[in-house]
Amino acid sequence: MQDEYELVEGCRRQDRIVQRQLYERFAGKLFAVCKRYIRDPDEAEDVLQDAFVKIFRHIDSFRFECPLEAWLKRVVINTALKHIRKQKPWEQTSDIQDLAPVLPQADESLPSLNYQYLLRLIQELPPGCRTVFNLYAIEGYNHVEIADLLDIAEGTSKSQYARARSLLLQKLKADERTVTSNPPRTTTN
Template sequence: MTFNEQELVQGCKQRNRTAQRQLYDVFGGKLFAICLRYTKNRIDAEDVLQDAFIKIYENIDSFRNDSPLEYWLRSVVVNTALNHLRQQKHLKDLDDIDLHHNGIADKEVTLGDFQLRQLMEVIQELPIGCQTIFNLYAIEGYQHNEIAQKLGISEGTSKSQYARARGLLQQKLNKEKRFNDGSVRDKQF
């Protein structure tokens, strides 16, 4: 879709409903995907998306054109998602995880073998702490110290949670892969 980002922002700043709708149409899909990554189910993701867009429209005045709009929108959504998790007290007691490594490294899997929905699902199946930190570190690209600050946890916790997330993802994907390779590949999600 072609659109003029500046005009869109300007329209939203003027509380123009058409512009607001267009912004939603343009970015809603990507932002919803973020919401799905940070929540456990679609209903929660929808709630987060809704809250995020309200925040976006309310705070669009604070957006300056010095950074890409999408970057700003993503950060609003991520923060909204984190707030959502905080409100549900999911992020309250994230502890260091003692990783009992069994010495057998899970085989690296190639993500290209999976559908997006499968990837989303394996992320959603992670324990909430792991899920959040995985998202922040691996996808959003925050550093562990930033994550620690954001979530009010120690850097060590962030690291250990991430390591666990990574291990779990490998396990799950290997399982999925075996599943995919098997006869029930066409499982409907």
Template sequence: MTEQAIIQGCMQNDPIAQRELYNRYSPKMLSVCYRFAHNKQDAEDMLQEGFIKIFTQIHSFQNRGAFEGWIRRIMVHTCINFLKKNKKFNESVELDYATHLSAREETIPSVLQGKQIIECIRQLPIGYRTVLNLYAIEGYSHKEIADMLDIEESTSRSQYTRAKTMLENILIKRKIVDSPKPEYNWLAVFSK
């Protein structure tokens, strides 16, 4: 089934087209949800909520830009709304812990698997993780993040900086980053 046929079928509430859409995009979108979620169950709940929105809002897709990008935006916004609704975004880090972290110029081996980085990101407090995901991975600006999360732009910037520092310490602790090698600056992975 072509993408256009799937879209047309979903607009007509065709269960076969809806199943095809879900089967085609759910693995990628689950990984998006997993980066924001507190646990696997939350990620699956986010995914389900996201697809409900996709099916109910499919008529608003106007063939401008990639269909997968449209789906991804809905999924990201669903994740943010899920965190807000369940008050998980309000979980905070003790400032004592955050101020004891020190930035280092460590590096990351080029063979580091994406799964290892995602697991390290998931260890971050939800606020830090959310801003890091939105800025470094999804490509939103700090202004857009501030608007989405109802925070100040400066808060987004500081959360991002603290997230990078905390992530660096997690990488060092897990011995993913262990020695400086100038050709592999891990900070470049998340710097924009």
């Protein structure tokens, strides 16, 4: 397998074979990143393709100051955010106190959760909540950075995050009630 330097240099020369190798090596991981922001798989695929076009056009700006995968991920996230901004999914909630309670503290019990289950729950969030939740909880941005990235008020970022947490908690509690109200049946012989 080629190292990052050879991949980048080949892409800089616009070598189609190397570009394909880069695509094949990272497309799966980057598609998963797209899916965190874009619910519809076809739309996520379109965003991924747009991101790869940008990657190949701007590969000269990659300076090996970070891992290649991190740079690629940043391009994909920015492309997804640009796509989302065009759709204007932001609900302008200005008063955080009006929101429902947020997720419990760590000492409260929640059912054990698996990664795919959590991803599915996050995908079910409204677009604005899902985007802010991903940026804050998964990507590690703060609300000032999110507000700048999405061209929204910092308060909107905070309220979208609080709403996302509240909606996730409601879904978790509803699922927990379903599981506990329908225990598995045991048969006796």
